[in-house]
Amino acid sequence: MMLEKVKLVFCISIVLTATSCWHEDGAIHHVGHQTINEQLNARSVDSIQYAISSEEYLKDLDKVKVDGIHGEVYIPNRSNHLNSFPCSSCHTKPLNELGNLNSENSKKAHWNIKLQHAEAEVMNCITCHNDSNLDQLRSLTGREINVNHSYKLCSQCHATQHKGWQGGAHGKRLGGWAPPRIINSCVNCHNPHSPAFESRWPARLNTVKLIEQTAD
Template structure:
């Protein structure tokens, strides 16, 4: 009797194995899920792999990892025409505040937060002007200036890491390359000005007056 039970158990187990094995067999172009289909189809699309590399072009990028996300961002320091800052800031700021020195950065007007909350050295490192600094005094590289922004703009930063906030470079296919905060926002005046839509209905404006 015991032997019969063992035989039956083996038959049942083998039957389950056969069902599982053959259920995984698919005809051509059949997949377990839409994710499997996307991955399989994108490997060889009309003789070429789908990639955004061609559309990123000659933009110089660096790779970063934030949490579970690894992606490319534009290299920034080479794009700042007045970098390196120490070419002019050869002395501490306190020593450069003189009437005898030519005033610089006259064209920059702060419109980020009120003067009681923020001034130049809130973000710029007075001890090393080639770097930015965090609220706790840690140095932040200009290439990763988003680490300065995320101290206050935490929600936007989390959305940006996951790809929901900000503009992609090239397209949605890998490799992912994303603009950073300063590629879209002026850090000294980050809000966007109000503007009319591209197609402006003047008749509706007259009707509403």
């Protein structure tokens, strides 16, 4: 009989713990009216009250809100910092007509750009640039993409890196981890025409300093 009473009290305590919360005054406040999703959301990362914020980094930043990531995530505005944007300011005629305007010996527009991103059979200029609206980028399916949201274009082929970028494992964070998040976009670190970083020799090891430190 005693064992059964203990089991009964134990079961009642579990139910109270699951549906109620105790306060310092000893009163029990039921939260059973909350759905499971509401209770889970209340315990989510976004509900954490951070002692600091990244707002101070946003004050003077020309920023754009990122699409497709939960919460407030921003990247630097790109279109306002491109010297030759909007493209339509120069591209007032079709590309073939503009190409014929220059003599054979003169340098044409964008002459210094060398596409070193993929093989020529896989990628050329109009793979990413919209030849019918040069102020917009173009997805592989022909959908227009705003220049500031070029990460949507990159994610089509670089899905693994994009997933890491969304979570914060890939890319450079401009503010802290506290919301709102401020991060660099793909093109802030990579040249879209030649995205691979050049090989570099590692920094020279200061053996003299190392000997001094180990001698102690």
